[in-house]
Amino acid sequence: MQLLQNAGQKQTQTKEQVRRIINEYMGRKLLLDKAHIEGIRYYDTYRKNGGYEAAGKVFKTMSPDLVVEEVKKSGLRGRGGAGFPTGMKWSFLAKPEGVPRYLVCNADESEPGTFKDRYLMEFLPHLLIEGLLIASYALGSHSTYIYIRGEYAWIPDILEEAIAEAKQNGWLGKNIQGTGFDLEIYVQRGAGAYICGEETALIESLEGKRGNPRIKPPFPAVKGLWQCPTVVNNVETLAAVVPIINIGGEEYAKIGIGKSTGTKLISACGNIKKPGVYEIDMTISVEEFIYSDEYCGGIPKGKRLKACIPGGSSVPILPANLLLKTAKGETRMMTYESLNDGGFATGSMMGSGGFVVLDEDQCVVRNTYTLARFYHHESCGQCSPCREGTGWMKRVLHNIEYGKGKMSDIDLLWDIQRKIEGNTICPLGDAAAWPVAAAIRHFRDEFEWHVKNPNAAQQRNFGIAHYADPLPVAAAAV
Amino acid sequence: MAEEKKLFKVKIDNISVEVEPGTTILNAARQIGGDIVPPAMCYYSKLQGSGGKCRTCLVKVTKGSEADPRPMPKLVASCRTTVMDGMEVANITSPEVQDARKGVVEFLLLNHPLDCPICDQAGECHLQDLGYEHGADGTRYEFKRRTFEQVDIGDNIKLHMTRCILCYRCVYTADQLTNNRVHGVLNRGEASEIGTYIQKALTSEFIGNVIDVCPVGALTDRTFRFKNRVWFLKPVDAHRNCDKCCGKTVLWMRGDEIFRVTARKDKYGEVEDFICDTCRFDTKEASAWTIEGPRKIDRHSVISQGHYVGTVKPKDTLVEVMDGRQPRLLMDIHSVSQVNRPEIDLSKIDGPAHSDDFNNAKR
Missing domain, CATH: 3.10.20.600 (Ubiquitin-like (UB roll))
Known part of the structure; x- marks a missing residue:
């Protein structure tokens, strides 16, 4: 506790001191601190190790608004990518009379290179369910959905098992823990579309429609799932609500x-x-x-x-x-x-x-081409810049990577990405444009190398870079 | 006074207009009219939920509203963004918007087959207009344009998927005008296509309207296919008593023959009243229609050119000419005129009469 008080005086301490304090106090883990415990996937072990205590605390001592306040205080930012303050998002939720509100957990984690939510759901399903329980209570949602990526074929089973366990123990269903609060959690499998991780496309897909992003406004907080106010949060964001309640929003904000x-x-x-x-x-x-x-x-x-x-x-x-x-x-x-x-x-x-x-051996052009191919494949085809532009970028990059490019193609690529970025309905257009833009911005010489050395570029094996020149970027000597 | 207070003041390209709250920027611009109206390929005022997809109507909001004067960070689709009080919008005055629009047109034309010479829509195609007005003179796309397998969707409507720009208008039309929609968008991304999945004819009383709402030649009238170019035809307003629809149509005629029947479209190419398939496809005898008069086709079109529409006929009734004055007896000017040469008998001149016959003739 002494350390805890010290941590409060963060302003006057150096970063290193604060870090040391936090390390000693928390062991720096809030979400994964129990991940190593055998059987933590199951209710009994989870409960024995302090699980559902946050939920119990919320039901006993806190009003929904107080939970939102606590999350606001914690400064928690959305973990799905945009980093929007979660507490603020929750407070934006419209609360008209007689209209149900929904909480949707975005588990459609399809971004190449991201697999944190899978880990959470696979090993700590009850942490997510507890987070969903608290968040649903705070937002007044009685039907909460987990929209999970279709490719995570084995995880819905884990979640559904955990939901059944929680239900058996009175943490879900009618009149949870005698508080009169009802909650059902449903797991919905996606069908393998990256775009369904965009919140409005996710809502469309959840409604059983084609997963096209909606045009905003209206935002989901006003008109979301079935035209009702909806909050869509990432798995990690919702899981993080549990430690926030456990240690308090202000303590959380000190990390x-x-x-x-x-x-x-x-x-x-x-x-x-x-x-x-x-x-x-x-x-x-x-x-x-x-x-x-x-x-x-x-x-x-x-x-x-x-x-x-x-x-x-x-x-x-x-x-x-x-x-x-x-x-x-x-x-x-x-x-x-x-x-x-x-x-x-x-x-x-x-x-x-x-x-x-x-x-140092990796080829940025190859990497960019791979990403462009991904975004071309995943574009929903609703708005024209993304539908046409992603395919065009992919083909131009393919030409450059396989030694058929021209110098003008590099400028062309720059122009294409510029005309996609910001002009699309949803952020997928930006997501497709940014990697290309950054690759050209920082590694233009590699693109030029591919154009100037077409034979070498053609013979290269799966993008392993063997440039005659020293590396374009001075690598850090660590 | 109370009602006036409700109106929102909007400035589009420095032209002020007052519109009702809830109006979109595009509709506010249409109230002003003229060059500042952003082009729209997917928005259709008669169809709920349309718009936002083609991105040709992008505009820059330079001032969000009176209360929050910050500009919007991105270009916005004017067809789906509602105005705020005091909003300032730049369309043709913003180079950024013009540049973005040029990009969108390039994207739309990227995979378009440009088969205008054999396309029935040519002459009344919105993509043609858009290309002429905002497009570049060439393409930078060096790859094979995408193609689709031909899909048969019935005897009346022809689908050319290669020409489609995926505006979703036909999907909304089928949703909102007919009881059962059998077509939709299949697949995703570049491979998206309009289709019925299992090959099926579109049969519904009002499904023919998808032809009218289609901005390009993707959906065309099969009963008119390759019959004529639209600009050789003469559009006339006509009506008939129809128990299913309003019966007010435009007949596209050559002589007395009706080549096709369409709904009446306003200057933005939008249908005024949807018509039924019986009127559109099955009523092609001139006797069935009451013709009202020639129709002016407004949308930057070649169709109206060479047709004598809008000509002013001379007012020849005496009352109007005299403007209320009593007519006086007109003198027989011929009897006193020196020009008049009654003594020359035209029937006695060899060949056609010539001025010499009069001027050089002896008096």
């Missing part, structure tokens, strides 16, 4: 730097020694995250860092020099603000936390 409060799950993959899901408090630097043994463990075979996509495939790629230090020369931290420092010219985004590391 992290600035407006990036709390802990964040990062799913690290690519050329690192230890790929996996890591829970970080948002006080560590990117450099530490990549090279520390606690996290990614560095890059295998002693290779150098070339680039990194810090927040899932749709965010701009950053070369090593801009990844570790911002354009101003400050250390880049794993926070929403720091990763976005410098805008898209020299920064990137926290996104959904899909941390993809590329070592």
